[in-house]
Amino acid sequence: MTQELYQKAMKFAGEKHSNQKVPGTNANYLLHISNVVMEVLMAHHAEQNFNLDFAVQLAILHDTIEDTSASFDEIKNEFGEEVAKGVQALTKNDEITTKKERMEDSLNRINELSKEVGLVKLADRITNLQAPPPHWSQEKVIKYHQEAQFISEQLKGKNPYLNRRLEQKIKDYPINLKADL
Numbered sequence: 001m002t003q004e005l006y007q008k009a010m011k012f013a014g015e016k017h018s019n020q021k022v023p024g025t026n027a028n029y030l031l032h033i034s035n036v037v038m039e040v041l042m043a044h045h046a047e048q049n050f051n052l053d054f055a056v057q058l059a060i061l062h063d064t065i066e067d068t069s070a071s072f073d074e075i076k077n078e079f080g081e082e083v084a085k086g087v088q089a090l091t092k093n094d095e096i097t098t099k100k101e102r103m104e105d106s107l108n109r110i111n112e113l114s115k116e117v118g119l120v121k122l123a124d125r126i127t128n129l130q131a132p133p134p135h136w137s138q139e140k141v142i143k144y145h146q147e148a149q150f151i152s153e154q155l156k157g158k159n160p161y162l163n164r165r166l167e168q169k170i171k172d173y174p175i176n177l178k179a180d181l
Contacts, residue, residue, distance in 0.1 A: 005053050009060040012078060016068035024133035029067075032127060033060055039123035039162065046161040055116040058086045062120055065091040086117040090124070103147060107154040118158035122166050125151050129169040145175045 013033055020029035036059045044052045057079055064070035065087055076084035089109035092102040110117050125148055132141045152166050 002053060006056055006060070009057045009079065012070075013060050013064060016064050016070050020067060024135070029063075033063070035127040036060075036062065036120065036123045039126050039165070040120065043119060043123070043159050043161045047159075050116050050119065050159070051114075054082065054086075054114075055120060057083050058090070058116060058120040059123060061087050062090045062124060086113060086120070089113055089117050090121060100147075103150065107151065111154065115158045118155045119162050121151065122155055122158060122162040126162065126165050126169050129166075129173050131174060142175055145170065145173050148173065 010030075010033075014030055017029040017033070021027060022029055022032050025031075037056055040052075040055045040059045044050065044055070061070075061075060061079065061083065064075065065072060072084050072088050075087050089106065089112070092106050094102075096102045096105055107121070110121055129148060132144065136144075148166070148170050152163065152170060156163060
């Protein structure tokens with residue numbers, strides 16, 4: 001893993017996400033990005049059977065098209081076509097009507113590419129399976145849990161370490177947190 005690739009991608013993401021916060025917090029969005037990168041690094045530590053440089057760039061840039069002004073062409077020009085295609089696959093298509101269909105479409109595109117793209121999606125969902133925000137309804141908590149299960153099923157075999165981590169996070173996710181309300 002070259003520090004230059006990491007630093008270039010982190011600077012790009014930091015500038016693009018500069019006004020974005022982690023939902024429900026005052027934390028800058030780079031917190032989420034760094035957590036996804038950490039999951040990728042730990043997966044590589046467990047088993048070095050994937051391209052770490054590629055996976056870390058994807059982890060850092062995974063939300064830039066979806067959440068910022070960054071375009072496919074901009075990422076392609078800065079980081080290459082393979083990275084841009086990976087980030088595009090990790091981006092939900094807003095032209096698709098339902099959230100479920102957007103996720104299915106993204107997972108289908110992820111599964112057409114190398115395992116690094118899939119393992120970044122696993123790392124992203126692991127990071128997102130924290131305690132649900134207090135303002136979420138019980139229905140939303142349950143749907144998010146079900147979506148995590150769907151992601152896990154669709155990305156089986158992308159990375160054994162991350163597959164196990166996601167399964168444990170799903171098991172531990174507090175879906176009955178609001179049952180007393």
